[in-house]
Amino acid sequence: MKIQNLRKEANWQERLESIGFGYHSIDNVPFWVDDYYYEITNKEADLIYKATNELWEMCLEAVEYVIKHKQYAHFRIPPYMIGHIERSWENDEPSIYGRFDFAYDEEHQELKMLEFNADTPTSLFETGIVQWHWKKHYFPELVDQFNSIHEQLIQSWTTLKPYLKGETLHFSCVKESLEDLTNLEYLRDTAIQAGIQTKLIYIDEIGWADSQFVDLEGEPIQSIFKLYPWEWMVREEFGKNICLDIHQAQWIEPSWKMLLSNKAILPILWELFPNHPHLLAAYFEEPEYLQHFVKKPLLSREGANVEMYYDKEMIYATEGEYGHEGYVYQELATLHREETGFSIIGSWVIGQESCGISFRESDMPITTDKSRFIPHVIKY
Template structure:
């Protein structure tokens, strides 16, 4: 009862960021908040959420394009959050009739011809919850161009372009003053006095600085920043007594099919921000 029911939003919606490569919090959106609604409201309310059905439908659509008989799913061994999300996506693929196999990133092998799993089975198709820029900094990734099978990597490597926050500055350059965009630049804030400084590759709100009237009003720590920054005009976030909130929109099969609300006591949304389920009144 402490969370607001958003009945209307008068301000112009703005694109803050675009995460193209690492689908964490998908399980919370597709399963947890849907079960919350069913438990509390039965069939009396609705939710903008067809994530589960859309995942299964899209895997069915992709199945004929797979190169082999097994679709591998991979993430890092140390993260329960990543494992939960990758297992959920894998479960949807199983429901779509696809034969799957879980393998941790550190278990992926190379036999001088192609990638293999622990049973020496060739990896022909693989969904990885592991950022491309991490892979590009490892010797392991050097073999991708030598792979004779030329395995299907999902998400594909071109997602690196969209997952880099430099795309926000490029969008502003291509479409200046577009109502859905925030003024954004590389290298410097130009004439802006109120802006947010973000590393090009940071996740979960790490290494972000909020500047108001030329002074830093809030900042977070982390391991990013060496790759450079973008400077984005300060957005007027929705604010209630319970905190600041932002909307996340999930796109599956090129269609928007679910939304999530993240709520924070502070202005910057981080991995500690609350996940707030929603209903449509």
């Protein structure tokens, strides 16, 4: 796994914008890296594929364990949501996607799970569409990429279609985020290609009337995909209506995903699968014998409020608004490093199967919302 360079093209922004990628830069600093990329081997791609599938199965076992043994206190979940979570699990409410974040130690060829972005994972459009177009642009000859995201999304929606409630699947996100809207519209487009009737509604446009959620036309919302975190929803004024809804609207992602999107799942996984080769040791309390570790808030997003310790001395920290909900402590991983920065691998599971990867690169060893996206190809 190594970085390869390309000649920087003058019109790279226009090329990306032509396919609907409008947030390629943040404050005029490139978020998308167009002039270098990761080259990985088939062996490395196969390792990621197998690890992702195995960890997904382990995560499902962990959800079953948490629900069976009522371990909700670790997750700081509002008590009124527990019944909803259990029903969504017992009813096998469907999940479309998730993204594992991996650290790759090339020297030891070890792949370690950092966390699982199970509810509202970002960079799906970049991974599934933008880097595929990038590959076709720079490598029109036969070069492969670990990327079947688009096909897998359409197949997943096709499989899900008979089990949707009502005739329309609503899609929702916040108004103010171009990134969220782009990813949401990409997901909605794949659902349309699967033959599903869809409707866009922003989160703040969702109404409540006659004990049910309604859209702007007053029609009941019976199935809805929301690119909006469960932990935000359940703490807002309308959150308790989720359990009062007479239709019991079908939410995608389902509420049982609250357990997997919470960092509390990391110590649970370590308890269930101790010393597993793809897991890092993780605990609810700081263990005395762990010299090098990362302190993570249960609900932090995009690397906020993360503290990194080496020999029990803090060496890096990020700012943010998280931490009041509690922390977990995770063994410090060895990140892949190049001259351009530190990188982690994002590995997508869609329709119960690993189907694509992305790379995020940072100047420091904590990945944040400013971390760069790097495309990749597979070297034969």
